[in-house]
Structures are given as structure tokens and as C-alpha cells.
Amino acid sequence: MGYTHYYQVKNWDSPVWQAIWPHLIQDALLIIEASDVFLTGPAKSTDIITSPITSVDEGILFNGVGIYGHDTFHFCREDQNQRQFMKTEEKPYDLPVACILLRASILCPQGIKVRSDGKWDGLLWKAIRNLHETLWPEDCLQCPWQNYDEDDFWENQQPRESIGLLAQRSTTKSGATRINEKEQQSTQQDPSKSREDSKSFFASRAGYTITAAQLKPIIGWLRDCEERPDHNRCIANPLRWHNLPASAFDSLTFTREASSSPLKGAPLPY
Known part of the structure; x- marks a missing residue:
């Protein structure tokens, strides 16, 4: 099975x-x-x-x-x-x-x-x-x-x-x-x-890359966030993981635009 x-x-x-x-x-x-x-x-x-x-x-x-x-x-x-x-x-x-x-x-x-x-x-x-x-x-x-x-x-x-x-x-x-x-x-x-x-x-993890995913929702989320200098939509969301140890997110990778300081502490785009 x-x-x-x-x-x-x-x-x-x-x-x-x-x-x-x-x-x-x-x-x-x-x-x-x-x-x-x-x-x-x-x-x-x-x-x-x-x-x-x-x-x-x-x-x-x-x-x-x-x-x-x-x-x-x-x-x-x-x-x-x-x-x-x-x-x-x-x-x-x-x-x-x-x-x-x-x-x-x-x-x-x-x-x-x-x-x-x-x-x-x-x-x-x-x-x-x-x-x-x-x-x-x-x-x-x-x-x-x-x-x-x-x-x-x-x-x-x-x-x-x-x-x-x-x-x-x-x-x-x-x-x-x-x-x-x-x-x-x-x-x-x-x-x-x-x-x-x-x-x-x-x-089981060989070849596990983002190429298998449909990234349009994530790209849209990042683009919308990038175009809003005040990041109101991000800030309005509840902060759920900002107190976690940094080691928990070592493997996370963001684009240069998405890793700007106003996004810190915002929920991940799932």
C-alpha cells in the first residue's frame, strides 16, 4: 500500500x-x-x-x-x-x-x-x-x-x-x-x-523544486505586495511565527523584493 x-x-x-x-x-x-x-x-x-x-x-x-x-x-x-x-x-x-x-x-x-x-x-x-x-x-x-x-x-x-x-x-x-x-x-x-x-x-525528495508548482498565486501575491509601499495587506494579517527561532526558516528563500523589511513577520503566502 x-x-x-x-x-x-x-x-x-x-x-x-x-x-x-x-x-x-x-x-x-x-x-x-x-x-x-x-x-x-x-x-x-x-x-x-x-x-x-x-x-x-x-x-x-x-x-x-x-x-x-x-x-x-x-x-x-x-x-x-x-x-x-x-x-x-x-x-x-x-x-x-x-x-x-x-x-x-x-x-x-x-x-x-x-x-x-x-x-x-x-x-x-x-x-x-x-x-x-x-x-x-x-x-x-x-x-x-x-x-x-x-x-x-x-x-x-x-x-x-x-x-x-x-x-x-x-x-x-x-x-x-x-x-x-x-x-x-x-x-x-x-x-x-x-x-x-x-x-x-x-x-523521496529528489528533484523537489518549485518547478512542479503553479506559482501564479504566489507571484500575484508578491507583485501586489511590492506595489503597495505601506504593505497594508500584509500588516493586517495576524503575526503567527515572528517569535520562532530563525533556524526554523533557514531553507526559506525569497526574491530580493519579497525579502524587504516591511514584509518581516508577515504570514507566508500559502
């Missing part, structure tokens, strides 16, 4: 889940902005970019752009009734998808189950954990699926399309860790594991 994450909200109407849902929506927006991945919301064709959806009512909805997308991530009550797994094929948008699922398990561990085909100590999940730790350094991260076996994960509510998928995969359990000496020891004990993870991780 391909690289997949599995998740199950136990009860959408429970007071504890309803309490954290608005917070998860806001945190998902921050994750999307900080992940530095080309994303799109719903669109009539694959060559059009729209804004990802993060709404208490509509849920969380986005995909990768062009050939860098796969299954659309739609995390909401309605979609949960139809599908409880998310196949990303290790494409770049896997980073915000998995980080949002991880964030949900941190905010409400008793309200959601999360599993992954990935390894908690593998390169993909290290990148996910690094992103989470950059945004919420005070949280102590634990592997969400360390206490779940394949047989009891779905509790007799396994979706039709995923029957047998978990049984076909073996995911090594790992304890609650950060990126520390334990992970280094694991890599030293099995160097082939690191090489295998590295090959898969970087192969």
Missing part, C-alpha cells in the same frame, strides 16, 4: 477532545507554516494552488503540490468515519501530516491513537520530532504507538481498506526518547538501518 500513518479519534464528542480541537487547529496552522513544504488546499485541478484549510468546522485539509502530493490529508469528523489512515508515500508533505498527528497525540493522548509505518528513531520521524521540538521545546515527546499492538489498535473498528495492512508491517516499538545518545547507539549497532532510512528519505 505504501508508506502510511494510521489514526483513530476515540470519541469526537468527548469533552476532552472537544476542548483540545480548537488548539490543534491553531497548532496545525503553525506546523504548516513552519514545515517549509509546498502545500495546497482543495482545487479543481492539480496545477492550481489554494490555501490549506485549518478550521474548527471544516477540519484540516491539504496535500502536496503536483507530483509531490498523494492522498489528501483531511482530518475531520466526517472523514474519520470513512478512512482512518493516511498514505503519504514519504513525500515532502509527510512532514506536516505526521507532525500534526504527533501534536494531536501530545495534546490528547487519551483521545487519539496514532501509528506509523515509519520508525520512531528513523530519519523521517527524527525530522518530524525536530520540527515539533522547535515549536514546542517544553514538550517531552513519546512514541505514540509504543504501547499499541497491531491486534488491539483498531478495537474491532478497523476500516475496510486497511484490513491486514498493519499485520503486513512490523514496526519496532521504542520508548519515550528525544534525539539523544540512545538513538546514536542504535545507529552504531545497525548501520545498515541508517543507510536504508537515508536512501528512502532523500530519494
Whole structure:
């Protein structure tokens, strides 16, 4: 089936889940902005970019752009009734998808189950954990699926399309860790594991450039902003990431016009 994450909200109407849902929506927006991945919301064709959806009512909805997308991530009550797994094929948008699922398990561990085909100590999940730790350094991260076996994960509510998928995969359990000496020891004990993870991780990102994206909306946004010396439209938007460490945005690249001082602190053009 391909690289997949599995998740199950136990009860959408429970007071504890309803309490954290608005917070998860806001945190998902921050994750999307900080992940530095080309994303799109719903669109009539694959060559059009729209804004990802993060709404208490509509849920969380986005995909990768062009050939860098796969299954659309739609995390909401309605979609949960139809599908409880998310196949990303290790494409770049896997980073915000998995980080949002991880964030949900941190905010409400008793309200959601999360599993992954990935390894908690593998390169993909290290990148996910690094992103989470950059945004919420005070949280102590634990592997969400360390206490779940394949047989009891779905509790007799396994979706039709995923029957047998978990049984076909073996995911090594790992304890609650950060990126520390334990992970280094694991890599030293099995160097082939690191090489295998590295090959898969970087192969999925080979050739990942903006040429696959429809840039007209972004170009229009920059041109409109450039023609307005006071940048009123930018300033009017809420500032969501201006306090993040600069290291979170090292790989962001803007044109000379777009990197002018009035744009500092403005939301990214997703």
C-alpha cells in the first residue's frame, strides 16, 4: 500500500477532545507554516494552488503540490468515519501530516491513537520530532504507538481498506526518547538501518523544486505586495511565527523584493 500513518479519534464528542480541537487547529496552522513544504488546499485541478484549510468546522485539509502530493490529508469528523489512515508515500508533505498527528497525540493522548509505518528513531520521524521540538521545546515527546499492538489498535473498528495492512508491517516499538545518545547507539549497532532510512528519505525528495508548482498565486501575491509601499495587506494579517527561532526558516528563500523589511513577520503566502 505504501508508506502510511494510521489514526483513530476515540470519541469526537468527548469533552476532552472537544476542548483540545480548537488548539490543534491553531497548532496545525503553525506546523504548516513552519514545515517549509509546498502545500495546497482543495482545487479543481492539480496545477492550481489554494490555501490549506485549518478550521474548527471544516477540519484540516491539504496535500502536496503536483507530483509531490498523494492522498489528501483531511482530518475531520466526517472523514474519520470513512478512512482512518493516511498514505503519504514519504513525500515532502509527510512532514506536516505526521507532525500534526504527533501534536494531536501530545495534546490528547487519551483521545487519539496514532501509528506509523515509519520508525520512531528513523530519519523521517527524527525530522518530524525536530520540527515539533522547535515549536514546542517544553514538550517531552513519546512514541505514540509504543504501547499499541497491531491486534488491539483498531478495537474491532478497523476500516475496510486497511484490513491486514498493519499485520503486513512490523514496526519496532521504542520508548519515550528525544534525539539523544540512545538513538546514536542504535545507529552504531545497525548501520545498515541508517543507510536504508537515508536512501528512502532523500530519494523521496529528489528533484523537489518549485518547478512542479503553479506559482501564479504566489507571484500575484508578491507583485501586489511590492506595489503597495505601506504593505497594508500584509500588516493586517495576524503575526503567527515572528517569535520562532530563525533556524526554523533557514531553507526559506525569497526574491530580493519579497525579502524587504516591511514584509518581516508577515504570514507566508500559502
